[in-house]
Amino acid sequence: MIKLEQITKQFRLSNGTLTAVDAVDLEIREGEIFGIIGYSGAGKSTLIRMLNGLEKPTGGRVTVNGMEMSKVSGADLRKARQKVSMIFQHFNLLWSRTVAENIAFPLEIAGVKKADREPRVRELIRLVGLEGREDAYPSELSGGQKQRVGIARALANEPDVLLCDEATSALDPETTDSILDLLTDINKRLNLTIVLITHEMHVIRKICHRVAVMEAGRVVEMGDVLQVFRSPQQPITKRFVSQVTESPDVKQAIGQLVSENPDGTLIRLGFVGERTGEPVLARLIRSFDIDVNILQANVSQTHGGTFGSIILNLMGDEAAVAQAVEFLHSEGVETEVIERD
Numbered sequence: 001m002i003k004l005e006q007i008t009k010q011f012r013l014s015n016g017t018l019t020a021v022d023a024v025d026l027e028i029r030e031g032e033i034f035g036i037i038g039y040s041g042a043g044k045s046t047l048i049r050m051l052n053g054l055e056k057p058t059g060g061r062v063t064v065n066g067m068e069m070s071k072v073s074g075a076d077l078r079k080a081r082q083k084v085s086m087i088f089q090h091f092n093l094l095w096s097r098t099v100a101e102n103i104a105f106p107l108e109i110a111g112v113k114k115a116d117r118e119p120r121v122r123e124l125i126r127l128v129g130l131e132g133r134e135d136a137y138p139s140e141l142s143g144g145q146k147q148r149v150g151i152a153r154a155l156a157n158e159p160d161v162l163l164c165d166e167a168t169s170a171l172d173p174e175t176t177d178s179i180l181d182l183l184t185d186i187n188k189r190l191n192l193t194i195v196l197i198t199h200e201m202h203v204i205r206k207i208c209h210r211v212a213v214m215e216a217g218r219v220v221e222m223g224d225v226l227q228v229f230r231s232p233q234q235p236i237t238k239r240f241v242s243q244v245t246e247s248p249d250v251k252q253a254i255g256q257l258v259s260e261n262p263d264g265t266l267i268r269l270g271f272v273g274e275r276t277g278e279p280v281l282a283r284l285i286r287s288f289d290i291d292v293n294i295l296q297a298n299v300s301q302t303h304g305g306t307f308g309s310i311i312l313n314l315m316g317d318e319a320a321v322a323q324a325v326e327f328l329h330s331e332g333v334e335t336e337v338i339e340r341d
């Protein structure tokens with residue numbers, strides 16, 4: 001559906017060249033919700049803007065539905081953009097137009113007759129849950145309602161792909177969840193391919209099927225969301241996963257425990273789906289002459305299923321602790337020793 005082959009984007013600066021996106025290969029499947037996560041400056045916005053031709057790559061090829069976005073221009077590009085629409089962090093609504101008029105705007109541009117526009121706008125307003133707010137101006141809406149207008153407007157011309165550029169970053173957590181629920185609903189109902197960029201792992205966990213992690217213009221890790229949560233490989237991915245699995249309170253508690261127990265070995269265990277950690281833990285405690293302190297346990301839901309993690313502090317003889325860690329490995333439990341700073 002979407003294919004990026006060796007995509008590179010460089011910007012010329014007064015003091016040299018900046019590589020914002022560096023030889024990225026990606027394939028996004030029809031009907032999936034694909035997330036791209038990275039910290040500020042990683043190259044996410046530049047990358048997503050190349051999917052609808054807002055930015056041209058310096059090298060490589062972007063194909064969407066067989067059309068080479070990196071090559072089209074003029075009228076063809078305008079047509080292609082109707083099929084790859086976008087929503088934004090700050091909504092980008094027209095402030096002098098009502099909700100209904102904002103949603104009708106892309107239909108006007110596409111030359112849809114007034115008589116056909118009206119029922120389509122009504123349908124879109126129903127789809128995003130804005131009935132009764134048709135005649136309101138953007139300034140009279142909450143952030144969540146503004147983003148609903150953005151979504152309705154983006155869907156007006158029946159796109160194949162919806163790009164979401166930090167679409168929930170300006171919203172509070174509750175409103176974020178309601179917008180993410182709406183995007184999930186639209187994805188299912190319309191089989192719409194959604195590509196989103198974010199710096200929040202919560203967004204990825206809640207709605208994405210697959211995720212790519214970007215750092216310094218490169219994709220450093222990619223996979224099914226459940227797999228990435230269960231077994232993050234790169235340090236940056238581990239940091240993102242811990243945004244969801246470790247609250248600041250727990251991090252602080254672990255820090256305190258580390259300083260209070262300089263000899264213990266901290267380990268993080270990962271469990272997926274129906275398997276719970278309990279039987280393995282019971283055997284661990286019975287079989288080895290060590291003290292096992294449970295610091296934290298949690299379960300999270302992703303699109304692909306549930307996963308859980310448990311953080312333990314193992315205390316005792318060095319050899320016994322090493323055997324206990326080996327035992328957990330041999331039981332097929334994802335086991336990571338948490339390094340002490």
Ligand SMILES: Nc1ncnc2c1ncn2[C@@H]1O[C@H](COP(=O)(O)OP(=O)(O)OP(=O)(O)O)[C@@H](O)[C@H]1O
Binds near residue numbers: 042
């Ligand atoms: N038009 C431009 N001219 C020069 N440099 C740019 C331009 N657009 C982006 N950059 C630079 O490219 C790098 C990647 O920026 P980009 O906005 O794609 O990152 P990002 O991951 O989306 O971060 P953010 O969330 O802060 O926007 C940054 O160093 C940025 O300063």
